[in-house]
Amino acid sequence: MKSGGSYIFNDRLVYRNQEEYVVVDRPKVVQYIDAAMNQPDLDGFRKHITNLKLALENPDEDLITSNGQGFSLRLEPFLTDIKQILDAYTLERARYYAERLKKGLSEVxxxxxxDINVRRWKDYDEVFTDSLWNINRRDSSGAHLGWYWGNFIPQIPHQLMLRYTKKGELVVDPFLGSGTTLIECRRLGRHGLGVELNPKTLHKARELVEAEENRHNVITRLIVGDSRVFDFEAAIRAMGFSAIDLLLMHPPYHDIIRFGSDENDLSNAKSTRDFLHMFGEVLDNTLPLLRKGRYLGIVIGDKYSQGEWIPLGFYCMQEAMNRGLSLKSIVVKNFEETKGKRNQKALWRYRALLGGFYVFKHEYILVLRKV
Incomplete structure (x- = not known):
C-alpha cells in the first residue's frame, strides 16, 4: 500500500503529511526558554536560545522524547519561531517572541x-484556508483509486474532516460512491457511515475501505440504501452514536453522469425540479441528526443543458439554506478533465465558441452550519 502522497495546491507543493511530527520534552524546552528569560542582556538571552536550537537539531540530545510529558509539533516551524527570536533587535522583542513560543508549548x-491547536497554527500547512482550490491531481496514496466515474478527490473529505471534526467523531456520507469518505475516516481517525444506492458500487467500495489500514480502530460502516428514506438514526445508534458530527454530500450532478437505471437515483431525475426535490428529501432525512453547531459539506457542480447554464450548485445551496442552515463558505475548486471530456477538448472548445458558453473547469464545495 502506498503512503504519503503530494500534489500542487495553488502553486504550492503540499505533502499529505507535510513532515513527520516530533515529540519534544516540554519541561526541558521550557527550562531553556526560562533560562534565557532570566538573562539581563540580549547576548546572554541569545546564547541560551541558540543552545536550545542546537539541542533540537542534534539527534544525540534528549529533547526529542516519547515519555508522557512530550509535546507533539512540527520541527521546521518551531525552528523558524526560534530564528525569529534570535533575529530580534531588542531584548524586549526577543522576550515577547520567547514568551509566545512558551505559551504555544504550555497551552493547547x-x-x-x-483538533487544530491554534497556539501552534504554523504546524498546519496541510490545512487549506483559501476559497479557491487549484489542485493539480488527486491524492492516490493509501487505498484511494480513481476507478469510479464521478467520484470526488480525496483532498476534499480530508480537508473538511480536518477543519470540522475531531478524532473519534462521526462522519456520514449519504452518497458514498467509491468509498473515498470512509477511506479518509480510517486515515484520520473518524468513525464513518456511508450509504450507497448501487449494490455493485458498494461492494467495490467496501473492498477499498477494508484495504485501508485501520490504525485508529474506528468503525466504518457501508450500507446499501436509498438515502431519502434510509433509517440513519437506527444506523448511527447501532454504531454507538446519537448524532452526526459532519455530513458530507457529493450527489450526482443531475444527469451529467447516469449511475444506473434505478429510478431512485438522483441522476435519473426527470427534471432539475425533480432532482432538487429528491436532494431535499436526503437533506430532510439527515439534517435532523446533525448536531447543532456542526457542519454540512456539499460538493456539487453546475450543468449545461439545451443552451442554458443550470446553476445546480447554488440551487442545492439554497435547498440547504431553506432548511435553516447558515452558509459559512463557498469554495471554488478546479477540475481540468473528466473521463467524459478527456479526449474531447477540441470538440468542447468548438462547442463553446459556437454556443456562447464557457467550458466547465470548476465545481463548488459548499460549507453550511446548523444553527
Missing amino acids: KTTKVN
Missing part, C-alpha cells in the same frame, strides 16, 4: 469542532 487551544 482548539475550537469545539476540530
Whole structure:
C-alpha cells in the first residue's frame, strides 16, 4: 500500500503529511526558554536560545522524547519561531517572541469542532484556508483509486474532516460512491457511515475501505440504501452514536453522469425540479441528526443543458439554506478533465465558441452550519 502522497495546491507543493511530527520534552524546552528569560542582556538571552536550537537539531540530545510529558509539533516551524527570536533587535522583542513560543508549548487551544491547536497554527500547512482550490491531481496514496466515474478527490473529505471534526467523531456520507469518505475516516481517525444506492458500487467500495489500514480502530460502516428514506438514526445508534458530527454530500450532478437505471437515483431525475426535490428529501432525512453547531459539506457542480447554464450548485445551496442552515463558505475548486471530456477538448472548445458558453473547469464545495 502506498503512503504519503503530494500534489500542487495553488502553486504550492503540499505533502499529505507535510513532515513527520516530533515529540519534544516540554519541561526541558521550557527550562531553556526560562533560562534565557532570566538573562539581563540580549547576548546572554541569545546564547541560551541558540543552545536550545542546537539541542533540537542534534539527534544525540534528549529533547526529542516519547515519555508522557512530550509535546507533539512540527520541527521546521518551531525552528523558524526560534530564528525569529534570535533575529530580534531588542531584548524586549526577543522576550515577547520567547514568551509566545512558551505559551504555544504550555497551552493547547482548539475550537469545539476540530483538533487544530491554534497556539501552534504554523504546524498546519496541510490545512487549506483559501476559497479557491487549484489542485493539480488527486491524492492516490493509501487505498484511494480513481476507478469510479464521478467520484470526488480525496483532498476534499480530508480537508473538511480536518477543519470540522475531531478524532473519534462521526462522519456520514449519504452518497458514498467509491468509498473515498470512509477511506479518509480510517486515515484520520473518524468513525464513518456511508450509504450507497448501487449494490455493485458498494461492494467495490467496501473492498477499498477494508484495504485501508485501520490504525485508529474506528468503525466504518457501508450500507446499501436509498438515502431519502434510509433509517440513519437506527444506523448511527447501532454504531454507538446519537448524532452526526459532519455530513458530507457529493450527489450526482443531475444527469451529467447516469449511475444506473434505478429510478431512485438522483441522476435519473426527470427534471432539475425533480432532482432538487429528491436532494431535499436526503437533506430532510439527515439534517435532523446533525448536531447543532456542526457542519454540512456539499460538493456539487453546475450543468449545461439545451443552451442554458443550470446553476445546480447554488440551487442545492439554497435547498440547504431553506432548511435553516447558515452558509459559512463557498469554495471554488478546479477540475481540468473528466473521463467524459478527456479526449474531447477540441470538440468542447468548438462547442463553446459556437454556443456562447464557457467550458466547465470548476465545481463548488459548499460549507453550511446548523444553527
